[in-house]
Every structure is written in C-alpha cells, then in structure tokens.
Amino acid sequence: MACEAPDYGQHHPMAPGGRDAANAALEPVFAANPDLKVETRRILGDESLVAVHDHAAMETGEPGYATVDMFRVAGCRIVGMGM
DSSP states (O other): OTTEEEEEEEOOTTSOOSHHHHHHHHHHHHHHOTTOEEEEEEEEEETTEEEEEEEEESSTTSOOEEEEEEEEEETTEEEEEOO
C-alpha cells in the first residue's frame, strides 16, 4: 500500500512484520473474499496516533462486525500498526 512507510512496523504478535510481509498476508484474504466490504465509520487522531473504526462484512447481506485499528503515523505515512 502506498500509505505505508518503507520502514512500517507491525506490532501484533500473530502478524508478519514489515510492509511487504503485511501486504502479502492480506492478499489471500482479499482474493478469498471478493465481496468484502469495509466502511470507515470514524477516524480519531492525537498527534502521531490514529484510531480507525470500520464496519466490515465478508459477504453481501451478512451483518458484519466492527473493527478498530490503531496506527502510528509520521510524514503522512503509516509507520506502525497495533500500537
């Protein structure tokens, strides 16, 4: 993704580290769920920390679920996730 810094860091212990590894881990999820719909509901920021509240549904017509992801940003790029 163009929004990630080259030195992007992943802080979730079950997720791969680094920008390329994170993007590669997401590719099969998107490929297996062509009807995936994610709607951003809220974005909250405090200096270099940003929280994004989304609603996601893997298939059309299902109720879906809420997610919140935490990011650290610098220079208009995501430098870390899962803070």
